[in-house]
Amino acid sequence: MMDRAIRRISLPGLTLAVLALFLIVTVATGIAVLAANRVTVVQLVDRRVDAIADVVLERDPGEGLPGTDILLARIDALSRQRDTGDVGLALTRADGTWAGGNIRLRRPLAPGRSDLRAEDGIIGLSHGRALVRDAGAGRRLTVVAETEPFDSYRGIRTRIYLIGFGSIILVVLGGMTAFALLVGRRIGDQRATVEAIIAGNIRHRVPVTGSADEFDRQAAAFNRMLDRIAELMETMRGQSNDIAHDLRTPLARLRGQLSAMVAEARDDDQATRAAAALAQCDTLLAMFAALLRIAEIEGGDRRAGFAPLDLSALVEETATMMIPVAEDAGHRLSVTVNVPMPDIVGDRQLLTQALVNLIGNAIKYGGEDGTIRVSLDAIEEGIVLRVADNGPGIPIEDRAQALRRFGRLDSSRTQAGHGLGLPLVAAIARLHHGRLVLDDAQPGLVASLILPGR
Amino acid sequence: MSLHLLLVEDDTAYAQGLAAELRALGHRVEHVGDGRLALAAMDREQYDTVILDRMMPRLDGLSVVETLRARGITVPVIMLTALSMASDKVDGLEAGADDYVVKPVAAEELNARIHAVMRGRRWTVSENDTIRAGDVVVSPASFRAWRGGQPITLANLELKLLTELARHAGEVLTRAMLIERVWGYDFEPETNIVDVYIRRLRVKLTEGGGADPIETIRGIGYSLKP
Numbered sequence: 037m038m039d040r041a042i043r044r045i046s047l048p049g050l051t052l053a054v055l056a057l058f059l060i061v062t063v064a065t066g067i068a069v070l071a072a073n074r075v076t077v078v079q080l081v082d083r084r085v086d087a088i089a090d091v092v093l094e095r096d097p098g099e100g101l102p103g104t105d106i107l108l109a110r111i112d113a114l115s116r117q118r119d120t121g122d123v124g125l126a127l128t129r130a131d132g133t134w135a136g137g138n139i140r141l142r143r144p145l146a147p148g149r150s151d152l153r154a155e156d157g158i159i160g161l162s163h164g165r166a167l168v169r170d171a172g173a174g175r176r177l178t179v180v181a182e183t184e185p186f187d188s189y190r191g192i193r194t195r196i197y198l199i200g201f202g203s204i205i206l207v208v209l210g211g212m213t214a215f216a217l218l219v220g221r222r223i224g225d226q227r228a229t230v231e232a233i234i235a236g237n238i239r240h241r242v243p244v245t246g247s248a249d250e251f252d253r254q255a256a257a258f259n260r261m262l263d264r265i266a267e268l269m270e271t272m273r274g275q276s277n278d279i280a281h282d283l284r285t286p287l288a289r290l291r292g293q294l295s296a297m298v299a300e301a302r303d304d305d306q307a308t309r310a311a312a313a314l315a316q317c318d319t320l321l322a323m324f325a326a327l328l329r330i331a332e333i334e335g336g337d338r339r340a341g342f343a344p345l346d347l348s349a350l351v352e353e354t355a356t357m358m359i360p361v362a363e364d365a366g367h368r369l370s371v372t373v374n375v376p377m378p379d380i381v382g383d384r385q386l387l388t389q390a391l392v393n394l395i396g397n398a399i400k401y402g403g404e405d406g407t408i409r410v411s412l413d414a415i416e417e418g419i420v421l422r423v424a425d426n427g428p429g430i431p432i433e434d435r436a437q438a439l440r441r442f443g444r445l446d447s448s449r450t451q452a453g454h455g456l457g458l459p460l461v462a463a464i465a466r467l468h469h470g471r472l473v474l475d476d477a478q479p480g481l482v483a484s485l486i487l488p489g490r
Numbered sequence: 491m492s493l494h495l496l497l498v499e500d501d502t503a504y505a506q507g508l509a510a511e512l513r514a515l516g517h518r519v520e521h522v523g524d525g526r527l528a529l530a531a532m533d534r535e536q537y538d539t540v541i542l543d544r545m546m547p548r549l550d551g552l553s554v555v556e557t558l559r560a561r562g563i564t565v566p567v568i569m570l571t572a573l574s575m576a577s578d579k580v581d582g583l584e585a586g587a588d589d590y591v592v593k594p595v596a597a598e599e600l601n602a603r604i605h606a607v608m609r610g611r612r613w614t615v616s617e618n619d620t621i622r623a624g625d626v627v628v629s630p631a632s633f634r635a636w637r638g639g640q641p642i643t644l645a646n647l648e649l650k651l652l653t654e655l656a657r658h659a660g661e662v663l664t665r666a667m668l669i670e671r672v673w674g675y676d677f678e679p680e681t682n683i684v685d686v687y688i689r690r691l692r693v694k695l696t697e698g699g700g701a702d703p704i705e706t707i708r709g710i711g712y713s714l715k716p
Contacts, residue, residue, distance in 0.1 A: 288594030289507060295598065295709040314709050325678060357647060357673075357683075364686045389677045396681040457680060 051216055058208055066201045070193070077183050078165060082149060085167040085179045088114065088123050092177055093169060101172030104129075108136040123181050124158060130174025139180060152180060163190070222251040226258065235469055237336050238266045273331055284324050291317045326456035333463040338383050345384050347419060347487075348377045348412060354388050355410040358395045362408055365399045367425075372411040377419060378489045382468050390464040393457045394423040394483050402480065403427035418470070418489035424482035435474040461485065493538040493604065497521045498528040498554070499570065500546045504594070508541075511597030525549025529557060537565055539604045543593075544571035544582065552585045559586035566607040570595065579676070598710045602662045609658055623659030623714050624703055626695070628652050640698045647672065648691050652714075655704065660716035662707050688712055 045053075092110050095101055102110075104127065111125040115138045126137035134140055142157045145168045152164040164182045171177040184190065225242050232240035241262060242255040294314040301307035332338065355371040362369035391410070398408045402425030409424045430438050439462045461483070462472040470487035495517050499505035502523065509519040520535075522528050526549050528542065540558075544551035555567055569587040571578060582590040588607040591600060620629040625638045630653045635642045644652065650672045655663060665684045669675050673683070692702055705713045 284594045288596055291596055295596070298709055311709070322678065322680065329677065358681075360690055361681055361683055361686045364682075364689070385676045388675065389679070392675075392679045392681065392683075396679060399681060 048216070051212055055209065055212060059205065062201050062205060066197050070197065073193075074183075081165045081181050081183050082167070085123070085149075085165060085181050088120060088125070088181075089167055089169050089177060089179045092125065092179070093171060104135055104175065107171060107175075107177070111137050123179060124161070124164075125180075126178040127171060128176045128178070135175065137178075139178075141178060145178060147176070162188075222255075226255065229258070229262075233262065235336075235466070237339070238262070238269060273335065284321065287317060287321055287324075291321065323456060326460055330456065330460055330463050333386065333460070333467050336467065338386065338467060342381045342383060344379050344381050345387070346377075347380050347382075347387070347421075348373045348375050350384065350387060351391060351410065351412045351421060354391045355395065358392065362395065362399050366404065367399055367402060367406040367408050369395070369408045369410065372409070374411070374413050377412065377414055380419060380468075380487055380489070382487070383464075386464045386467065390461045390485060391421065391423070393461050394421075394485070397457050397483070398423055398425035398427075398481070401425070401427050406480075414489075415486075417486060419487045421485040421487070422482055424477040424480055426477065426480040429476055429479060429481040430474060432476070438474060439472065458483070491516075491605070493517045493608070494536070495519045495604070496528065496531055496535075496537040496540045498523075498525065498540065498546070498551070499543040500524060501543070508595075508597065508600070512601065515597060515601050517601075525551065525554040528554055532558070532563065532565070539566045539568060539608060541568050541570055541600065541604075542587070544569055544578070551587075552581065555582075555585045555587050564611070566604075566611055568600070568603055568607060596710075598662070598707075599664050599666065602664050602667060602711065605661045606658055606663070606667065609661065621653065621656040621659075623656040623716055625700070626652070626656060626703055626714065628656045637695055637698060637703075638700060642694050642697075644691075644694060648687060648694065651687055651691055652695075655712065655714035659714045662711050662713045664711035667711070684712075 091114065092107060093101060094110075101107075107127055111127065114120045114123065114125060124137075124139035126139050126141060127135040129135045132144060139158050145166050147168045147170065150166050150168070152158065152161060152166050154162040158164070158180060161180065161182050163184050164180050167179045169177045169179075229240050229242045241259045244252050244255050244259070246252070291314065294310055294317055297310040298307055298314055301310055352371060352373050355369065359369045359371075395408065395410065398406070402408060407426050409422070411422045411424075413420050413422070438458050440459060458472070458474075465472045465485050465487070468487050470485060473484045473486060475482045475484065495512060497505055497509055497512070497519055499508070499521065500523050505521050505523075509521050512519045520531065520537075522531050524546050528540070529549070531537075532540070542551045542554055549557075551569055551571070555569070558565065558567070567587045568589045568591055569582040570591055570593055571582070572593045579590045588610065589603050591603060619631075620627050627636045628649070629635070630649070633646070633649055635644055635649060635652055651668065654668065654672050663671075666678055668684050669678055688704060688706075692704055695704070696702055703715045705715060707713060
């Protein structure tokens with residue numbers, strides 16, 4: 037449960053959450069330390085003020101509070117002493133007038149403890165605590181002490197706190213950003229490799245920095261896995277080439293014999309049957325050619341020969357070339373190329389083959405008296421080459437199957453062809469970092485070859 | 491036309507089959523099993539064409555062609571290979587081979603290609619010259635063609651097709667060869683493009699009367715009557 041919740045949190049989300057928590061805790065700590073500091077200082081000052089008031093108002097055993105003269109004398113004595121010289125003392129009479137002391141107050145203070153500020157007009161005091169005590173006969177003793185050990189103490193303290201906690205926050209922020217960047221870069225390296233491999237470049241590997249850290253070990257393990265996969269693929273490709281070759285050799289001999297039979301046939305019936313066998317033999321050979329071609333494309337080596345090309349011209353030329361072929365089969369073929377088209381980088385031969393294949397498919401499966409529309413358009417994603425027919429189309433549930441090798445649909449199995457046409461086009465699309473999409477042309481099939489722009 | 495051919499192929503069973511088929515077509519065929527023996531054989535004898543397997547022990551096909559060309563020996567070479575990748579083909583042609591065929595190849599196809607490369611060697615004319623085949627005349631440079639002195643209007647591709655047929659008049663050009671040379675494709679389309687264009691060409695060539703000058707060789711290809 038917890039595990040699942042943790043997995044669901046994204047890395048940036050987690051980073052932000054930790055940062056926010058850290059900020060809250062840091063600020064709270066700062067405020068708490070500040071508050072504790074202030075409370076402690078106030079308590080200490082209050083205790084000192086109490087003690088001094090006790091000294092001034094000390095009475096001899098069995099007697100009442102001393103007279104005003106004595107109190108003033110004590111205040112004077114305390115004012116001269118080094119350790120109590122900073123304490124403000126004032127004695128007021130019952131009528132509220134000042135009787136003596138080393139300070140004068142601007143406002144009457146309530147009995148008991150209170151806070152003082154700079155506005156109270158006591159020289160050298162910006163923040164302080166005051167204690168007003170009854171001194172007998174309506175007189176009052178006011179004791180004042182600073183809560184700041186030196187001038188502008190608060191400002192300095194605030195600055196220290198800001199610099200201290202601020203630098204901690206900056207260090208943590210910087211550290212987390214660096215960490216996120218580092219992790220992001222190393223994971224990005226892996227993702228780039230995975231993308232390259234999906235795109236068919238099986239030789240791509242994750243860079244190893246040589247630091248032997250977790251990421252390096254992960255990258256090395258990943259690369260070993262890729263080496264193994266590449267090795268297996270190489271073996272498989274070799275085997276399929278060998279198989280294709282081994283099968284093609286006897287097929288070629290068979291083909292030779294069949295064509296001799298066609299030539300030497302004694303009557304028409306024999307000739308027709310031999311010709312039918314020859315045609316099937318050719319289908320098989322074409323199938324091997326297509327399989328090997330797909331293997332070649334999926335190997336990705338042809339990317340090395342990619343060059344900038346004018347797709348509009350290629351499509352116009354190829355589709356126009358196919359018009360007589362379509363007409364020969366009783367179809368109409370129209371070509372619409374919307375210029376200007378962004379230049380693309382690709383393999384001229386393969387893109388031509390893709391278009392010839394798609395048009396060939398439309399001719400073959402497009403139904404009687406079909407209309408085939410070839411169009412090239414610029415879209416947000418890049419370029420889309422569409423070949424639409426008005427035949428029976430392919431039901432939505434069968435479209436994925438149609439793109440798979442040997443995935444030709446049962447309903448069309450009676451038709452000639454080897455069923456590798458669409459998978460071949462799909463492989464060509466993938467080689468160009470694009471894709472082949474089959475859709476409903478209402479009625480008919482529209483095959484869209486989508487190529488990314490530059 | 492009986493030709494003296496050298497077949498260089500390390501797969502003995504395949505080589506014997508192919509040699510038998512080529513002999514059946516009327517050629518004299520010698521077979522050697524590797525590249526060094528091939529170079530030695532060419533020191534002794536003159537051949538009309540060499541059919542050279544690409545992958546062989548000791549000395550491979552590419553090295554053999556390079557050695558031949560470096561020695562100034564210009565005998566036509568058809569490279570034979572099990573590798574069908576386009577890049578392999580480019581390598582083979584760059585090394586100096588005249589044509590490149592994927593194994594297995596039908597004897598008729600190979601025969602057509604042998605004649606084509608030999609014919610190519612005899613060309614001393616430039617593209618500017620007109621080509622004559624029977625009463626058909628083609629001028630590739632000026633994009634024009636005539637039959638029996640009457641001009642024929644041809645589309646670009648049709649003219650290229652007629653040019654190729656006229657250049658090899660009397661010889662068979664297979665569909666694969668036409669797709670390669672006229673269309674410039676490195677793949678064989680599933681659709682009958684060649685047949686459709688040949689039909690159109692026939693219609694245009696016979697519009698002004700006269701017999702069809704293009705002969706269909708069933709299951710193999712086409713030939714323009716010389």
